Amino acid sequence: MEGNDQMSRGDGFNMTFSERLSRLDEAERNIVQMMQCAGQCLAEVSKDKTASRQAENQAIEFLRKLALAEKMIDEQLNYLGDVGVGAAHEGSSYSQLRYKLMAEEKVAWLRDQIVKFRAQRSSDEGSA
Structure with missing residues (x-):
């Protein structure tokens, strides 16, 4: 889901359990892709003839994936924090x-x- 960086249901309180699991799976995939970008960037930098442009693109992609994964995980943690303190939510x-x-x-x-x-x-x- 490259283009779907936004949470589709707003604040996250309207999501079903399976949608939450799907979002966490998506975050995990983004983390894997982020690590692949970091590995490719390091591989490019370690070469004798470094392609600066390619290394820079990999670094930018790494930062983009990092921000996306951080946002998705933060949304889930905020939801769990709200649920833990008794804020109204689905099923509460x-x-x-x-x-x-x-x-x-x-x-x-x-x-x-x-x-x-x-x-x-x-x-x-x-x-x-």
Whole structure:
């Protein structure tokens, strides 16, 4: 996928598991190609008659592949970091559980307030 340097699904949260594995496979292929470029560049430089242009092209290709692999791996690591801290993502129930617990706390607080209000009202009616 030479021309597809961009992530096709935006921020990565909409990708399926198989799409994630595919992206990691693509990153691995890019790393292999990057190492091949580095090897070719070193082979060219080590020759008695170095073709500067070819060595330079290999170095440029190496840097391009390096940037692409770094970007792809960084996207996956960012996704895993977000998932690890409970950010909402595909299949996550963490945020829903958090909202449920907050709602339960609010209901418990409201019940306490109602009990206090009734107790206050009863004491006010008893003294009147």
